[in-house]
Amino acid sequence: MNWDAIGAIAEILGVVAVVATLLYLAKQTRVSADAAISGSRSASAIAISEIDRALAQDDRLSGLVQKSMQPHMEKYEDDEWFRFTMFARSLVYLYEDQYMQSLRGTTEAEVGEIHAAAVIALHEFPAWRRFWELETRGDTFQRAFVDAVNSGQTTKQVSGDVVAGRN
Secondary structure, eight states: OOOHHHHHHHHOOOHHHHHHHHHHHHHHHHHHHHHHHHHHHHHHHHHHHHHHHHHHHOOHHHHHHHHHHHSSOOOOHHHHHHHHHHHHHHHHHHHHHHHHHHHTTSOHHHHHHHHHHHHHHHTHHHHHHHHHHHHHTTTTOOOOHHHHHHTTTOOOOHHHHTTTTOO
């Protein structure tokens, strides 16, 4: 065997090694991306669970949320509106985070769409519309999320009944 043949075989083996390495890296990248998406979904589920627990344990907060989902605007005392606003911010921050992660590709696009659609559906209720109008005057929420909610641009539709837990 001459040196040219040995060199050609070595080149072929080198190409095979490079292709195998690239395939391995592609698989590891996919596994890592799947883990990030799973972690994001898990964190969202835990946060929603904590919000649900707070509502179940706090009659006053639960009453304020029920009041916020009335078809007409109820009168709120200053402390009630403050508590409702803090609750609503917590919920909308969670939804915003999932929406923004979907734009970055760190969670499924559908998850972000569902969360944006939930905020859009809350606009059915006057208290939530008032909250949104007041909170979006400044920079409380990220502009991309605010624009998506304000434009209603989402492929998912969530009814107010689902958001209110009536379905």
